[in-house]
Structure formats: structure tokens, C-alpha cells
Amino acid sequence: MGLCLRDRELKEKGLFNIKHLAWSHSEVLLCRLRDVCLAVTSEVTNLRSKVSYSAIITLGELFVTLKDMDSEVDEVARVLLKMVWNSPEFVQKAASQTLRIIVENVTPARAMTALMDMGVKSHHAQVRKCAAELLLALVERIGVTKLADTPRSERMAHVAGKLAQDCHQDIRHYGQEMVKLLLNHQKFKTLLEQSLSTRDLEDILTRIKKKVMENQKGERPSVKEPVKKRNDGLKKPQATLSSTKRVKSTSDGRLLHRAKAQVMVPPAVEEMELLQRLYNLLEAKGFQTRMEGVALLQDLCKSSPQLISTNIVQIFDYFVLRICDSHKKVKQKALDVLAEITGILKDSLNPVIIGLVEGITKSLNSKDPRVRAAAVKALEESIAHLDKVSLLKEFSYQWNQLSGQALLDVAERITVLVEWVYARSPEVVQHDTLPVLWSFLENKALPVRSANVRTVATKLASALYEVMGTKLMKCAASKPPHVRENLSKILGW
Known part of the structure; x- marks a missing residue:
């Protein structure tokens, strides 16, 4: 088939032949379906973008024409989702289109599992956006009534809630649309x-209602348009006045005062211009300009906290990218500023907790000691000032994505929050924090691992036992024997 040859033209010809066989003699491919899929999938990451593009298109053809492709979904989806963010634009579009084809041509359950496993958990916004859009299409296709009767219903509700609070606007849109659909069924509502915490769910519902109202009123003008229109509208009447009338207006004190009031830019417009300047600085190409944007946000939080609080979601769509900036100076500055403004904004930051926690935890393993120190400081400030229930849930979720020192840092913060949260929302601790403990204990080598890991695991287990008592042992009863044994050892039973 030519796929094993290095020559680009032969590979493209081989891919073309596979597409042709899929349509005309599919039985030839079916007898070696696994090998064919692996060969084509391996070319998706080819450094020659033309070959990569051809391989992606070929995969789409295979899923359209061949049956029983469910077994190939996981591997193919994993590679295609990677291409959604790490490739030229035309390859990205092809990867997204092929993913749509896959979702439409395999069993919905298989597609949904792949997207939830590899798509919505990605650190890359483009991947999460693609996965969220496809998941929404699947929910609409399956229907909430049928979906409620599947084993994936609980996970689907959790994923929809997470996406509805994502730090990126487009992803939030798809998540909110999913939540809106799921709320039509009593099981999903429960x-x-x-x-979700009551606060988070109320926040999502408020945004959904606001969006519905905005859609009913029609699209609002862009940030720059009102300034232009209002200025034009204010200047033109003055320009058309006769010289006599202009003099008369000037000689009349009251009319002069009115004229001044008319030509003043309304505060709302000034604020919009200021926000637009902030956005432009935060997404600038030069790292020094981005640092200016971070500094401007810091100043605005001190001088105009209400302005920032009112526009917190939109602002942090830009700012959260600086927390994860590729330039360490920008990243450190953003984390330092975040630690400072957390104490100023406090509860106003709750709608963007997910993005903040994700950004902070990514920096905990930084090799730069200054970046790591800034991340630790931001972590401590978040615990001191933000909603602890939401933090515990997000820490527990992010813990699964971490490794090294970051994993231990977050586990220690989870331990700190356990007592406070359990007294108010015991179900959150049981649902989100217990899995962290089980993950520690499921490692059979725990008793002989590093002292730091054992210390952190012991503190977490002790904190949970302190609030749950014998209920912890009842929860552990369904776990494997080595988990129960490790729990007994670290608690000294």
C-alpha cells in the first residue's frame, strides 16, 4: 500500500488506494482492519502536513464506509484530538471534521466515552472546545431521556457542569447548552x-438566563462600535448648527453646561474602552506588553474593583492565559498579581475558580523557584479567600491530572479543606475527596515509598477519619484488600 515507504508521493498514493478500497472492495480491508487503521493513524502525525491531511481524510472515509469501527475509536480520537491544537489550520479543520464523522458513525456510547476520557480533560482549550461541541451534538442526538438510563448519566452531568464553568467562553457556551438540555430531566437535575455546589449551579443558570434574554433582544454591538457611533452622533449636530446658534449657545451658561454634558463620553463607554485596552495588552505578542496588561489589571483591581467584578468572566478569559504564559517572567508576574488581587476580589472570583486552579496547579512543578513560589502563594490566597467547597472539588479533580511535587502540594491543601467542607457539604468530601485517598492507597508500594508521599497520605487519611469516623471504614470495605490494609497501616490500626 505504500505506507511503509518514506517517499511522500508513495504514501499519498497508498492512502488514496485505501480510500478507494474502502468504497469498492471493503472486504479486502476488513480482514486486516486493525493493521490498516494503525498504519493510517501513524501517518496522521507525519511531519509532511499534506500526508497528515491525507491520512486524516482517509480515516474519515474508513469510518463512513466500514462497519464495526468502534474498537478503533480510542486510538484514532486520541491522535486526532492532538492534531486539533498542534498542527496547521487546514489540518486542524480536517481533524475536527473527521472527529465529527467518527461521532456520527460509531455507537454514541463509544464516542461519548472517548470524548470524555481524552477531550474534555485536555489542558488545551481548542481540544476541549472540539470535544464539548461534539458532546453537545451527542446529547442532542441521543436525547436526555435515553441518556438518563445509561451508566454514563452521572459522569455526563459532572462533565457538563465542568464545561459550563470553563475559563474559555466558547467552551462555556457548549457546556451551558448541555446543562440546559439536561435540566429538562429530573434525574439529571438531581x-x-x-x-455542583449551589453557588456554581446558580451561577450557571444565571448565565443561561442572561444569554437567553440577550438572544431575544438581538446581538449587542461590539466594544468599539458604541464609541464610534456615540461620538459621531454627538459631533454631527454641533457641526450642522449655524454660527449664530452656536454663539447663542455659548453665551447661555445653562446651554453651555448642557453642551459640555452632551460631548462628555459616558462612563460606560470609558469603561468599555479601558477593558478593551486591557484585553489588547493581555493578548499582545510581546511579553513586556503582556506584563503591562497584568500590571494594568492589578491597578484596576485596586482602583475599580467593581468594574473588574462585573466583568470577571470576560477579563479572566484573557488573564488565565497569562497565568500559564510561556514566558516565565509573565507567568511569575501574573501569579504574583493573582495572589494579591484574590484578597481584593474575594467571592467575585468564584465564577472563574476552575481556570484559576488549573493555571495555578500547572505552575507548581515549575523548575523556576520564583514561579513555583508565586504559584504556592496564589494557592494559599485562594484557600484564604475563595469558596472552599468549590475549591475542594476543583483540587480533587485537578489532582488526577498532576504529578510530582504538584500532586503532593494539592493533596496537602485538600487535607486542609476537609474539616471545613465536611461540616457543610459532607457529600462533596465523599464524592470528590475519597477518590484521592483511594488513589494513594491503591499503590501497593505505598508503605515503602518516599517519606513525603506517606506523610501526605497519612495526613489526608487522618483528616478524613477525623470527620467521618467509622464511616470511612465502611466506604473502604468495598475496596481491594491491599487498600484496606494500607489504610489500617497508615492510621495505626
């Missing part, structure tokens, strides 16, 4: 109430 699952969402269990998965």
Missing part, C-alpha cells in the same frame, strides 16, 4: 445538584 445529578447536577449533587455534582
